[in-house]
Amino acid sequence: MRTFDAIIIGAGQAGPSLAGRLTAAGRTVALIERKLVGGTCVNTGCMPTKAMVASAYTAHLARRGAEYGVVTGDVSVDFARVMARKDKVRFDARKANEDWLAGMKGLTFIRGHARFESPKIIRVGEERLSAGQIFLNVGGRAVVPDFPGVGEVPHLDNVSMMELDRLPAHLVIVGGSYVGLEFAQMFRRFGSRVTVVEKGPRLISREDEDVSDAVRDILEREGIAIRTGAECIRFVRSGKDVGVGVDCAEGAPEIIGSHILLATGRRPNTDDLGLDTAGVATDKRGYVIVDDRLETNVPGIFAMGDCNGRGAFTHTAYNDFEIVAANLLDSEPRKVSERIQTYALYIDPPLGRAGMSETEARGTGRRLLVGTRPMTRVGRAKEKGETLGFMKVIADAGTGEILGASILGTGGDEAVQSILDVMYAGRPYTTITHAMHIHPTVSELIPTVFGEMRPAD
Known part of the structure; x- marks a missing residue:
């Protein structure tokens, strides 16, 4: 020994x-x-x-x-x-x-x-x-979900996706969360037809509904098909392809794909x-x-x-x-x-997150201030021609403590870091509203968003 x-x-x-x-x-x-x-x-x-x-x-x-x-x-x-x-x-x-x-x-x-x-x-x-x-x-x-027929059809996970030697004709992604959505957009841009199948009622369910809806809109603009509410997902062989059965409120009951990616958790x-x-x-x-x-x-x-x-x-x-x-x-x-929760979703434009979502903040029982600004009103985004998405910030109405931020837009994964640093410093949101930022940047509008916060309904 x-x-x-x-x-x-x-x-x-x-x-x-x-x-x-x-x-x-x-x-x-x-x-x-x-x-x-x-x-x-x-x-x-x-x-x-x-x-x-x-x-x-x-x-x-x-x-x-x-x-x-x-x-x-x-x-x-x-x-x-x-x-x-x-x-x-x-x-x-x-x-x-x-x-x-x-x-x-x-x-x-x-x-x-x-x-x-x-x-x-x-x-x-x-x-x-x-x-x-x-x-x-x-x-x-990666988790292999216990869907009917999953063991009888070829499928990919985040590891085997790295070894593909040809572009899928139609990539069907089961799981509408972070990994699945990143692969969905990149392969659509490479030229694949892409369908995302999500069991829940909306994509990225841990995010606020307005963020989830905006992400769906971004992906659908690029021709990605989204099927939510797929309560009964099942797999069958269909010649050289794979049939994915879905029970959704709308749309065809089955999707035929050349490749299946399982992105349902780890x-x-x-x-x-x-x-x-x-x-x-x-x-x-x-x-x-x-x-x-x-x-x-x-x-x-x-x-x-x-x-x-x-x-x-x-x-x-x-x-x-x-x-x-x-x-x-x-x-x-x-x-x-x-430590403060923070992460990003790397679609384009990216989603940068810090702290609580609005839904989580409302669950604390605090009096809240909430501010939003569409990226169409951010000069840097307009100059780059990348105006999809929005900013949202949340603070405690009594103490001024910053509770969370979601920046879905160009540079959002970087811009949210400045908010995160103030949160770690334990300073109120007025620290940001009083700061001078560089123009033209995405970050320069963060003080404006905080300054325009209003009491939550």
Whole structure:
């Protein structure tokens, strides 16, 4: 048995960074990875998909060239080159991570499947490792929903989508949330016919209804078919294609697609780690239960990233690492409960979100101030010819505390950060209304939106 100060299981966003901090502090660390260094973000998530989004945006903008006085001629998409560019982005990122780990003094990198033998002992193949502290960073994977016929037809998930070698003729996406909508728009712009099938009454149900409706309008303008209220989704073979049965209030009862993408959620990779052997508690969905410091019910075992159910984004995983490192190495008492929810939906234009939605804020019972402004009244958006979407901000009427913001529009994913920073500073919205911003930008209208807030109905 080899003994280390710490064992980290999983080389996603949190694991390597924590290894870097621990080894820099003079501790010996074993980092175990059974698949690809970099995790979902580098290999099948953020980096490759956003590379594809960039290609799709370029094709879309080129087709609109005449609107800007630019003659482009016929625009076509070389899908093989799109995928090759995507691969270079992800392979370069993975190699950079692997090189970083290879040069990390005090780190032993082990490839294999880790399983607990006790709260302090991990087995990888025939080898046993022990450590006083063990950190889980095992991520998650796509859920295969239990729809009738799903096991009898070929289907794609976010991983296999990265390996397509030809453009789908008709891509049917089951799931109208963040991953599904990003793929829907990019493949429509590549030239596929696209249909989105959502079981619920509207897209991205966690968002306010006005945001959801605006996103649907943006996608439908580009020719994406949206089928909501699909209460009974089922699959059957239809020659070389797949028939997707839907029970909706309107539209045909069946959709024939050449490719099916299942984008119906994710589950944590915790079912084959031997957590029960170590006594580590999980919830009914398999997420590791952690406290505010990200420690499990077993002292010395921590969980970071997608597997702990406290966030499903690269930035939440990285923040998990920061919280663990602050508490263990910097004597800085940081808590998960202190962070503010923030994320983006990377359609075009993007949706940037911070804090509560209006629906969530209304549920607190506070007196609210709400301000909105369409992107048609944002100079920067008009200059760029990208005026779809709107801004919305919410504040506490009594204290002036900023409760949340939704910016659906060009630059929304960047502009919302300025609001987020003021929220973290604990300053009232008047901090923003009194600020001078650069013209012409999207951000310069944020003080105006806050200044024009009115009491919520």
